[in-house]
Amino acid sequence: MKLMHFFILCFLMLILFPVTSFSQDEKKINKIDYKLDYNLNGVFSGAGGKYYLRQLGDEVLWYGEEDAVSPTWSNVAHGIIKGNKIIVKWADVPKGEIMQSGNLVIRIDSNDELVLLEQEGEYFATDAWTRIP
Numbered sequence: 001m002k003l004m005h006f007f008i009l010c011f012l013m014l015i016l017f018p019v020t021s022f023s024q025d026e027k028k029i030n031k032i033d034y035k036l037d038y039n040l041n042g043v044f045s046g047a048g049g050k051y052y053l054r055q056l057g058d059e060v061l062w063y064g065e066e067d068a069v070s071p072t073w074s075n076v077a078h079g080i081i082k083g084n085k086i087i088v089k090w091a092d093v094p095k096g097e098i099m100q101s102g103n104l105v106i107r108i109d110s111n112d113e114l115v116l117l118e119q120e121g122e123y124f125a126t127d128a129w130t131r132i133p
Contacts, residue, residue, distance in 0.1 A: 038055065038081065038108055038111055039055065039111050040053050040055040040060055040108070040111060040114075041053060041054055041055050042131055042132070043131070043132045044114065044129040044130060044131050044132060045129065045130055045132050046064075046126035046127075046128060046129040046130070047066075047125040047126035047127075048066055049064055049065055049066040049067070049071070049073070049126075050064065050065060050068075050132070051063070051064040051126075051129055052064070055081075058080055058081045058082075059078070059079070059080060059081070060077075060078070060079040060080070060081060060086050060088070061076075061077065061078055061079075062075075062076065062077045063075075063076050064076075064077070064126075065095065065096065066096065071095060071096040071097075072096055072097050072098060073092055073096040073097070073098040073125075074092065074093050074095040074096040075090050075091060075092045075093060075096075076090065076091060076093055077089065077090035077091075077104075078090075079104075079106070081108070084107060084108045084109075085105055085106065085107055085108065085117070086104075086105075086106040086108060086114070087103070087104075087105055088103065088104040088105070088106060089101075089102075089103055090102060090103075090104060090124065100121070100122035100123065100124075101121055101122060102119055102120055102121020102122050102123075102124055103119065103120045103121055104116060104118065104119050104124060105117045105118040105119075106129075111131070112130065112131035113128070113129070113130055113131070114128065114129040114130075115127070115128050115129075116128065
C-alpha cells in the first residue's frame with residue numbers, strides 16, 4: 001500500500017510541477033555576446049610614433065614607441081574588446097624617458113582606424129591611431 005501511495009505522489013508531482021528547461025535561444029538572450037569581427041594585428045601610427053598591435057580573441061596587446069633607436073616615450077598596453085571599444089591599461093617602459101601610466105577607452109572605427117574616447121591617469125598624447133600599410 002505504501003508503494004502505491006509513493007507512485008501516486010510521484011505521478012501528481014510530475015503533473016503539478018513540470019520541469020522547467022531553458023532552450024539554447026533563451027540562454028543566448030541572457031548572455032552578452034560580443035562579435036569579434038575585428039583584425040587589429042599590425043602596425044599603427046599615432047602621436048609621431050608607431051604602435052605594434054596584437055589581437056588574441058577579445059584581448060589586445062601593444063608596444064608603442066616614438067623612435068626605435070632613442071625614443072622619448074615607449075609604452076606597453078593590454079586591453080579587452082567590448083563591442084566596438086577597447087578598454088586599455090597602459091604604462092611607459094624604461095626604453096624611453098617618460099614614465100607614466102593610465103587607462104584608456106578606445107573606439108574601433110574599423111580594422112584600420114582607432115579613436116581615443118576617454119582617458120584617466122596620466123596624460124596619453126595619442127587621440128587616434130591609423131594602420132600603416
